[in-house]
Amino acid sequence: MNYHKYDAVIVGAGGAGLMAALYASRGANVAVVSKLYPTRSHTGAAQGGIGAALGNLEEDHWEWHAFDTVKGSDYLADQDAVDIMCKDAVDIVLELEHMGLPFDRTPDGKISQRPFGGHTNNDTKKPVRRACHAADRTGHMILQTLYQQCIKNEVQFYDEYQFMDLLVTDGRVSGIVAYQINTGELHVFHCKAVMFATGGWGRLWNITSNAHSLTGDAPAVLLNKGYPMEDMEFFQFHPTGIYKMGILITEGVRGEGGVLINGKGERFMERYAPTIKDLASRDVISRAIYLEVAEGRGIEGKDYVYLDVRPETVNKYFEQDGIKNPDGSPRTITAEDIERKLPDIADFCRTYLGVDPIKDPMPIQPTAHYAMGGIPTDADGRVLVDAQGTILPGAYAAGEVACVSVHGANRLGTNSLVDLVVFGKRGGMAMMDFCNQVDLPALPDDPEGDVQAMLEFLLEGDSGTSAANIRKAMQEIMMRNVGVFRTEELLTTALERVRELKKQFRTVYVADKGKRFNTDLLEAWELGNMLELAEVTTLSALNRTESRGGHARDDYAERNDDDWLKHTFIQRDGENYQIDYKPVTIGRYQPQKRVY
Numbered sequence: 001m002n003y004h005k006y007d008a009v010i011v012g013a014g015g016a017g018l019m020a021a022l023y024a025s026r027g028a029n030v031a032v033v034s035k036l037y038p039t040r041s042h043t044g045a046a047q048g049g050i051g052a053a054l055g056n057l058e059e060d061h062w063e064w065h066a067f068d069t070v071k072g073s074d075y076l077a078d079q080d081a082v083d084i085m086c087k088d089a090v091d092i093v094l095e096l097e098h099m100g101l102p103f104d105r106t107p108d109g110k111i112s113q114r115p116f117g118g119h120t121n122n123d124t125k126k127p128v129r130r131a132c133h134a135a136d137r138t139g140h141m142i143l144q145t146l147y148q149q150c151i152k153n154e155v156q157f158y159d160e161y162q163f164m165d166l167l168v169t170d171g172r173v174s175g176i177v178a179y180q181i182n183t184g185e186l187h188v189f190h191c192k193a194v195m196f197a198t199g200g201w202g203r204l205w206n207i208t209s210n211a212h213s214l215t216g217d218a219p220a221v222l223l224n225k226g227y228p229m230e231d232m233e234f235f236q237f238h239p240t241g242i243y244k245m246g247i248l249i250t251e252g253v254r255g256e257g258g259v260l261i262n263g264k265g266e267r268f269m270e271r272y273a274p275t276i277k278d279l280a281s282r283d284v285i286s287r288a289i290y291l292e293v294a295e296g297r298g299i300e301g302k303d304y305v306y307l308d309v310r311p312e313t314v315n316k317y318f319e320q321d322g323i324k325n326p327d328g329s330p331r332t333i334t335a336e337d338i339e340r341k342l343p344d345i346a347d348f349c350r351t352y353l354g355v356d357p358i359k360d361p362m363p364i365q366p367t368a369h370y371a372m373g374g375i376p377t378d379a380d381g382r383v384l385v386d387a388q389g390t391i392l393p394g395a396y397a398a399g400e401v402a403c404v405s406v407h408g409a410n411r412l413g414t415n416s417l418v419d420l421v422v423f424g425k426r427g428g429m430a431m432m433d434f435c436n437q438v439d440l441p442a443l444p445d446d447p448e449g450d451v452q453a454m455l456e457f458l459l460e461g462d463s464g465t466s467a468a469n470i471r472k473a474m475q476e477i478m479m480r481n482v483g484v485f486r487t488e489e490l491l492t493t494a495l496e497r498v499r500e501l502k503k504q505f506r507t508v509y510v511a512d513k514g515k516r517f518n519t520d521l522l523e524a525w526e527l528g529n530m531l532e533l534a535e536v537t538t539l540s541a542l543n544r545t546e547s548r549g550g551h552a553r554d555d556y557a558e559r560n561d562d563d564w565l566k567h568t569f570i571q572r573d574g575e576n577y578q579i580d581y582k583p584v585t586i587g588r589y590q591p592q593k594r595v596y
């Protein structure tokens, strides 16, 4: 057995994992296990910014940020956790700056901020500049900065090791089993605490902004061990993915003045959100695009619309809306501003679409983007094993994989990066304290036995269905039936289909029987995880008979606070699943109808 002993093991090296590692390593012996080389984690793809009420360009308060977050969440977020996030964001962004993160600057040297969807001045209801950015490469800069700091702190990295199992002894976490990708060997990490920071699972859908690696491995392993997931029905579709490809065009484009235009040349968001227009929250805009398309107002009647950031268009609407600079002068934008502020976006469009965003509008459609639900935790990252708040000692989760819940039914742009650093830090500190208080538990007998048996099952046989075919079928049905709009009929069909695919998966055929870089085997294993999450997502969506945030039911079009102001907990009960509920923590903000 390849054996390693640490105080704490962190699975995942994105923003959440690295922030946790940085803090846990101040007082504990920490290893980070990641299937990707750390700086290839999806956090590096985050474009637009990280939200914090610094008020560098205009008046702003963390309480305004908190209200916008709660409103954006369609009142499903837990308001105590939201307060922690929005308040801590201010200091943590400055801390990142002091670590060396190269933010863009205002002319007087402060961190530059731009508007983003759903972030408002609570008095005037107009967009406020809250998103701190480093061009359109904010996540890349966060990841590089945190990785450098971890190296400096001598955190041990196990790169290209795939987590496959959690070890639990007498009701306490005692380690993990990981597969070394370049050798095919199994490794046992024996430890007091494990943090899951494995990111999202957008690969369940065929149009997605998410990287290939985002397959929901940790939630699936936990579900299979009988632990619950929270609010799985809430998955965000970002309104502006590149048509047919899903590659994200940041909301920062609309923050800089870009507008959405339908096939009749209309700026249609004026109808759906008269005050905040193209900067309404993502769920609202994705539904508006879907409705425009459904009513035949897509471009040339097809299923996409335009995102237009050409200077002449933007300046026309700036003038029409009376948009001003902080000094009161009329705001304008030039081609050079776009090249400087959105260089990667300009590049993506030229490379993938052959469209120059300075000269032409960009064809876009909603793309599967972000998991609001996930592994239930408290505000210190401790994993909850039921709706009553019982914890699993030694288990932690942070980042997109976790559900604290600060995003409720719909996440505001820039709030994931905040979530990673705020709750990554808190989870890392809580883990360190825990490790200093407890002894190392014993390992279970034959710790890697289950993983070995599962890999043998996947590798046996010399015929069957390929993982790629099953995956494609799953992604298509999820996109069509468990997407922006849902109905009982669509969801029931999806559930049947996903269950059939799960059966087919039992005959999945892995052609490569080798040990080195066996991506065929790993992709098959990941597909098993995705099918598990597809089933619980669909079941949770079928169960919630209302519309809220990212979960829009055509057959139950209204939000229903009397019956549904509660979180869903779904967990295995033998071959079936059972659903339980946890009340939402309300604080200063009583649920209201959302008006933008």
Ligand SMILES: Cc1cc2nc3c(=O)[nH]c(=O)nc-3n(C[C@H](O)[C@H](O)[C@H](O)COP(=O)(O)OP(=O)(O)OC[C@H]3O[C@@H](n4cnc5c(N)ncnc54)[C@H](O)[C@@H]3O)c2cc1C
Residues within 6 Å of the ligand: 011, 012, 013, 014, 015, 016, 017, 033, 034, 035, 036, 037, 038, 041, 042, 043, 044, 045, 046, 047, 048, 049, 050, 138, 139, 161, 162, 163, 164, 197, 198, 199, 200, 209, 210, 211, 213, 217, 218, 248, 250, 369, 370, 398, 399, 400, 401, 413, 414, 415, 416, 417, 418, 420
């Ligand atoms: C294109 C794009 C743009 C975005 N822009 C923004 C933005 O501007 N602002 C914002 O706030 N949010 C943005 N988001 C969302 C945000 O970037 C993500 O939610 C966030 O980065 C997730 O970070 P994380 O640390 O939780 O996980 P990730 O950064 O996704 O990292 C996951 C880690 O887990 C590891 N891992 C996964 N499975 C395993 C396994 N089985 N074994 C071992 N390791 C494993 C991976 O190797 C990786 O290191 C964007 C997302 C996308 C896709």
